[in-house]
Amino acid sequence: xxxxxxxxxxxxxxxxxxxxxxxxxxxxxxxxxxxxxxxxxxxxxxxxxxxxxxxxxxxxxxxxxxxxxxxxxxxxxxxxxxxxxxxxxxxxxxxxxxxxxxxxxxxxxxxxxxxxxxxxxxxxxxxxxxxxxxxxxxxxxxxxxxxxxxxxxxxxxxxxxxxxxxxxxxxxxxxxxxxxxxxxxxxxxxxxxxxxxxxxxxxxxxxxxxxxxxxxxxxxxxxxxxxxxxxxxxxxxxxxxxxxxxxxxxxxxxxxxxxxxxxxxxxxxxxxxxxxx
DNA sequence: ACCCGTGTTCGCTG
DNA sequence: TCAGCGAACACGGG
Numbered sequence: 691x692x693x694x695x696x697x698x699x700x701x702x703x704x705x706x707x708x709x710x711x712x713x714x715x716x717x718x719x720x721x722x723x724x725x726x727x728x729x730x731x732x733x734x735x736x737x738x739x740x741x742x743x744x745x746x747x748x749x750x751x752x753x754x755x756x757x758x759x760x761x762x763x764x765x766x767x768x769x770x771x772x773x774x775x776x777x778x779x780x781x782x783x784x785x786x787x788x789x790x791x792x793x794x795x796x797x798x799x800x801x802x803x804x805x806x807x808x809x810x811x812x813x814x815x816x817x818x819x820x821x822x823x824x825x826x827x828x829x830x831x832x833x834x835x836x837x838x839x840x841x842x843x844x845x846x847x848x849x850x851x852x853x854x855x856x857x858x859x860x861x862x863x864x865x866x867x868x869x870x871x872x873x874x875x876x877x878x879x880x881x882x883x884x885x886x887x888x889x890x891x892x893x894x895x896x897x898x899x900x901x902x903x904x905x906x907x908x909x910x911x912x913x914x915x916x917x918x919x920x921x922x923x924x925x926x927x928x929x930x931x932x933x934x935x936x937x938x939x940x941x942x943x944x945x946x947x948x949x950x951x952x953x954x955x956x957x958x959x960x961x962x963x964x965x966x967x
Numbered sequence: 968a969c970c971c972g973t974g975t976t977c978g979c980t981g
Numbered sequence: 982t983c984a985g986c987g988a989a990c991a992c993g994g995g
Contacts, residue, residue: 808991
């Protein structure tokens with residue numbers, strides 16, 4: 691699921707569902723051992739059972755959950771959703787959906803379930819006081835929501851590499867939270883060719899791009915932030931994006947050229963060859 | 968059957 | 982030494 695907007699929504703949901711709640715029982719999927727490495731799923735379950743969930747933070751695409759164990763000692767849960775991970779809420783008695791890798795039974799009759807078919811996500815116990823010291827977190831660039839996007843700093847990051855600007859936008863060390871969808875969407879909004887290298891862009895273009903990224907992520911968050919629902923399963927949802935996965939369709943801006951799909955760094959990029967010249 | 972996928976890490980190479 | 986590249990991870994859907 692996740693780029694920054696989905697992870698932000700996940701954080702809000704976890705707060706509403708579980709902040710202040712006690713975890714009464716933990717079960718994990720034996721086939722999902724890789725999710726918990728280098729720790730073990732057994733140790734994971736033992737540490738969290740009886741713990742109380744205190745707060746949920748987000749940096750980039752990383753979820754940082756602070757809990758207190760039975761003796762009120764702090765525990766940190768570092769959670770990354772990978773490509774297909776999601777947290778959902780179910781009542782204890784509900785039938786469990788497929789690919790449930792973690793089940794945290796709360797003291798209010800509900801259970802938090804971590805679903806992840808492809809097992810690219812990670813759930814790891816860490817020192818709660820020290821999330822910022824985690825190598826994965828320490829390596830992140832500024833978070834667009836918490837820190838804003840400084841055009842000069844963005845320019846510095848994107849000009850320091852020879853990778854195409856679309857590829858560099860996926861580098862979490864330059865800016866944390868942009869993924870494959872919002873990279874294409876932001877460059878389209880800023881009318882920047884995804885194939886060009888940062889060095890060829892002007893300061894004005896970086897200012898435009900910084901605003902475009904912020905707007906794209908904000909729109910992503912707003913479109914998903916709705917009234918409380920226990921879980922979301924949309925069967926036939928419309929594609930809410932302007933170019934992403936719209937190759938072959940007419941460009942929504944110039945209405946002349948079809949949107950093109952190219953592959954960069956093994957990922958699809960979508961753009962209008964006319965608007966993004 | 969085959970291709971594709973909202974992410975990241977690892978090992979090789981020049 | 983290190984930036985950049987491609988493979989790998991694993992599974993479902995079109």
